[in-house]
Amino acid sequence: MTWNTSQVRAEKVNIELWGYMEKGDPYSESWQGKWEYLYSLGRDQPNSGAFRFVPKTAGKPFSDWEVGCLRISPSTHPDGTWNVQAVWTDDHALAWHLEDKFRQDSAVWALDKCKAWDQLEETLPDFLSEMIDCPCTLAQARADTGRFHTDYGCDIEKGSVCTYHPGSVHCVRAIQASPKFAAGQQCCYDHTGAQVLTDDSIGGSTPDRAHDWGSPPFVKPPRVPGFSHWVYDVLSFYYCCLWSDNCHYYFKHRPSSDCRTYQAPKAGVVFGDPHFITFDGVSYSFNGKGEYTIMVSESKELTIQGRTEPVILTNGSMVKATKLSAVAMREGTSDIIEVRLGNPQDHLQVLQNQTSLSFSEQSWMDLKGVFVFSPNPTNVTVMFPSGAGVELRLRGGTMTTTVLLPEVFKDITGGLLGKMNGDPKDDLVTSDGQTESDQGNAEGLFNFGESWAILNESTLFTYDSEHLLNSYLHAPKHDASFRPVFSIPEDPNDPLDSQASELCSGEGSLYCRYDTLMARSLEMGNATRVSFQSHRSVVEDLEPVVSCGWLSPPTNGKKDGTRYLQGAVVKLSCDSGYLLWGSEEHTCLGTGQWSGETTTCVADNLRGIVVGSVIGALALILMIVTLVINSRQHKRETAASAVSDDGQDQISVVL
Template sequence: MSTDGVTYNRQGAWLSVHSGKLASDFKVTLVNATQWQYYGTPNVGGTLKMTWNTSLVKAERVKVELWGYRETGEPYSDSWTPEWKYLYTLGRDLQNNGVFSFIPQPTEKPLSDWELGSVRVSSSTEPDGKWNVEAVWSEDHALAWHLEKSFRQDSAAWALDKCLKWDELERSLPNFLNETIDCPCTLAQARADTGRFQTDYGCDIEKGSVCTYHPGSVHCVRAIQASPKYAAGQQCCYDSTGTQVLTSDSIGGSTPDRGHDWGSPPYRKPPRVPGVSHWLYDVLSFYYCCLWSDNCRYYFTHRPSSDCRTYQAPKAGIAFGDPHFITFDGSNYTFNGKGEYHLVSAPEKGLHVQGRTERVKLENGSLATATRLSSVAMREKASDVIEVRLTGQDDRLEVLKNQEVLSFSQQSWMDLKGVFVFSSIPQNVTVMFPSGAGVEVRARGGAMATTVLLPREFTDQTLGLLGRMNDNPKDDLVSSNGEVIPSDQSGAETLFKFGAGWAITNETSLFTYDTEHLLNEYYFAPKHDPGFVPSFSVQEDPSDPLYGEMAKVCSGSWFCKYDTLTSRSLMMGHATWVSFQSHTAAVTDLKPVVSCGWLAPPRNGKKEGTRYLEGSKVTFSCNKGYVISGSEVRSCQKDGKWSGETTHCVSDNILGIVLGSVFASIALVSVIVAIVVNSRKQKRKATEMQVKGDL
């Protein structure tokens, strides 16, 4: 790497950052009040304004350039290539004061054909359009302000034409919808399934996002991994009741993406280019069809929401506190050995999660007869090795990639080799793998809690301290030699022996040994310390100074009481209680939910209710002049089917004709019956008279 383009005297690993995730101090900021994205639409015009951090461009005089992005060639072929190109300069020889304003002028073809781009600020001494110069960039954005006169004269007509051309293009491209992951059924599921879904920074309930592209939603998540063949993405949005919003019901509904917003390897190949491919195929088209014209029906034809009828929630196992374990199938036990152990071993899936435990230090500096998790290391197949360590400073966690420390000071997530790492605050780290496996590490109260989430594909694939995942808690605890420990024989000493058997080896270790302490106590020592014997039980003593507060903090939780007494710390006991409660809530959130699928309103009628889960009801009504045929109310049943019959709205006139025909038919039948009956009576009477005459 070089800072001057001449001397390449620097080397090391570096990370390309998604422009949308950069803090405003590190990019050109397009001032929202000037409405860059809508410039040229009705009632939008005037001066545009941008700002930047002057320290990022080391020059007294700067210039402002516009660069465009496009992808050319035959889609999904070798000729499909991306292109960034310098278009023109907006301002020259400007004072580097961090502010630039201008009034855009319509651009003529062929420049106006560039509809996506970015603004660059660089030194005035550099030639126009020169690559690889010290500069600061804006986010990618729709170049509405740059478009030709026809857009400003009739933006809706111009946008409709673009929308129709996009519709035609989409019909010629392969269908990617069948390979995208299904959305979770509820907001609770979406937020708990952190191994496969991550908060969409454009619609985040925690940050009070306005959800610009999904009005009516309060939170959206994106599938972390792109789909296998077409590198497509999935976005799922939810309203304030926690119900998934579908595009069939609302413009703010969930939408899949032909281009995954975060890209996918190989990143230089469309539609895998991070950010910009998504803009070209999914965002600009939304502008054309929905924001700049009223033609969303075209957009949602190709971007319909995925419902959750085939969604399968992951299963969660956790190690927390002094360490206590709750397996994927819900068994719980305590194993507080000292050493390094397999938390999850799934060789056929290539997933390995390992945990290191160390003795708890008491306030007086002595060591307790109990341990805690201090580090977790993990890898899937040939991915980077990620290790998360407890630093002991304000519960801060340190993240290492292949034994080197990562910094999350400028952004909250990193897309690495075969692994995605997210850390919004130093106390929380989430690690996600392509298989859908996720590992959440949380630090609180001087302890580390680690949750592993696994999709259903891991059924019967896991061993280790978090057990065998197969929906059968009776065979959760399988020893390293294949023996199943029956639940009625799982005493503390037996469980301690079971846990010791899952110690790793130096050859299988994923951990970093970068201090003398780690080398001596873990690398050059037995992976399970045979000389350490923990407290297998604790006694509650009402005379203990901790007893009264402990009762309030722990609310009857044995895990909390055990950790409070062994560590002599109410803070650690409370952290254990919080971890247990959080895990319980997550398991509840991830329980299977039955969905009956979307119900359409009847033609010439409407419906009330947009929730399609078990127990939900949808009510139908008809417009004036129509009456209901079928069920007025339908309920989602536990078998995943709707009750009642398909609802139709029938015209009053048609109904009258139908009823009149029915009544006429009944009258005609009555007449025929009367004639037949009367005829039979006459014949019978004639026969009787003939018989009498014969007599």
């Protein structure tokens, strides 16, 4: 083992083993979680950054500890001292110190452990019914950043080293744990973008009884971050799948969720100088100067506010256009997260309750009622328990802000991004309920935007400079004296005009030209173009997809195809010695149903019996039909004869 010597400020160190254990029913008061020092592997070792040891059988009671970490700490402290400066390894399975039985036959040992876990799972409550469903495609999974986050163990951006999900190229995890059992969802996808299911592959998507990142209150089972996940989900995968060939035990309790009930979120965006595209697709520009409500939902207690400042040219002069410079947000009683342009404006600054956060050592922070992810200085994603997500990207000196809302926000949103209900006609509604029906009326749109100026008593922003105090806190939240240029300045003699025409083409070209010519910057115009195209891609990725669900191969047969979305074709065939009855091909229809008849495989040596049975059944049916026809014919003849006799009698009487 090796470590960075500068992280342990001592000449000599102790190398200790610490273990974690949970016992009892994880959903009752009898549950106990223990994190303890076990024993030392080395004492008073030189702080050389390297240590070698040969694992030996730990014996009882240490062999009961199945997951833990190693710690390197200054040897000036007694063994097992808590709360000292030290270096820790990642948590891992402690197989290297287990009993002799593991060393003698690890597969048999692992199978025993797997069966014990299987029996435990049979006694625990079902958590699968409350799990969020997986996105149908890789594109959806990567776009739904409000509810799903990249699984660091299988990341397409980092080479797709998917140890626990072979055959997958990317996995995501549900950010929020399930409400009652604090369970986690994991969704994995192959190189075609299709979801991988455990019914088809050992590398399929697997739910977790314990969310990998835990769930508040963290001291209760099975909510301990990381370690509960190891106890209930990871070790069992080792026992059943990695260390023995008995994955059927594992997948019985951890089946993949398909996407038949998945509902993609809706996306709205603010970009450039600034331009808006609402959740229902209405595009417009609003160049007011001040602080405004980008989106609000009173019933969900979610508020997202934006600050706009005038665009400053490279020569220091101010133009009659603005750009988004800060976004502040909160849901319920969560921490207030503010993201703003840094100084210099080559990075984004993140504040938690008016205090700056640093992501230099870690990219992920689990704060009060909110998750924040910042993989680099120009990208920040904020996620709330409701499933709402806010993406902030620094492009060309401007801050592009995308808001993603799940279906639970339908009909309950307001603000500059409109009412999310699928109807674009009611998106441009002022804060007092008036509708701006003319989406081409620049003055009317300006008045609409002005109405969403926030109040000092409701502001979420930080005012930590003289400029912010004077320009925003002690000034009107909407600067009525600032009147922007509503139309694109056209000047055939302007050399930038032809360059803007060359850069800006296709859909969204008006926004690109406006920003290029107003800011006198091709870089800003290009940033607007990229942001517009990126939003269009997100909207396309989040389009609803029809899934027919997993299709099982017939008994004594197999299938060709593991895609289950609309238009997918799955072919079924039978093993040697069996004949196929029913449909050989099934197509996923737009109704969410598979086409064709049920497919079965019949043993070839039963063909004569089956054919004979069919012929016999047909003969029997034919015999029954013949008897019925003859019987009915006999009855008709008898009835006719009776009528004839009655007629003759009547005639006889008359004569």
